Amino acid sequence: MSNDGQSPLRKTFSAGGSALSNAAAEGWGGVSVLHDLQVERLSRWLSTEPGLAEGSRGVLDVGCGSGFAQASIEAAGLTYFGCDMGLHGRETSAQLFWCDGTRLAVRSDALAGVICLEVAEHVADVDALLREIQRVLRPGGAAFVSMPFAQPLHEEPRDFWRWTEHGLRKVFVDVGFTDVVVEPRGSLLSLAQHSLGTVVVGIASRLGLSDRWAVRIGRWTAGVLGRMPLFRRPLRVFPHGYWVTCRKRATAIPNSSSRGLDESPAPRTPGPSD
């Protein structure tokens, strides 16, 4: 990598327009095994999570990006809502709206599920993001959150955090979630494949190959390596990232024995639709 801050990887992540940035915006679908792992694990969560099964069927995708998760959510018979800070000129609707994940303009207790994929590392106040996710979930509702453990800097300068599995458990439990499960996703091998796929795309584009060819070459690396079980297997001590699943408590915790604790939490600043 060059040290001028213009490495192929950086260029790739910040590429503008065309097939190349579409590949990035689509979560590197086809170029990175990470995308396939995300879709597979999300689909499994959607079909097995009991918190999504009853009552309202709305699922909000916070920091939805291109909204690649919409297809999986709708295929599971749930209602998709997406919101993001960067809508890149896309038309908003009741289903797609602008948001700051730390101050969601959504009623409390409204949703069966919230997903938040590869967003938390870009949010300076992660506690506020998780508190908001918890607030908009109905009691017993479920959240599915993913984040990198080893991933090159991206979307700079808004790339603030990396966690370990122990740190993640603490952050989610401290905010008040229950049934918190932290699962390693991929390994240094899937990281290598992801980096290779995206770097190859960047280099090919710098060599002046058409974007279509650059993405084709990137997809070829994913097609060959990404299908090998070795590149998909999680490695606990060096994961590529994590999936966290958790639920909002079904009932409030009785606080009669909480001597010394504040029994009336500070009122939340209301969002526009509260």
Ligand SMILES: C[S@@+](CC[C@H](N)C(=O)[O-])C[C@H]1O[C@@H](n2cnc3c(N)ncnc32)[C@H](O)[C@@H]1O
């Ligand atoms: C790496 S992309 C992930 C996009 C998508 N979730 C995915 O997995 O493909 C991070 C996204 O988070 C959004 N984002 C960052 N900070 C945010 C915030 N505070 N509130 C809402 N969205 C945010 C960015 O605009 C970007 O679309």
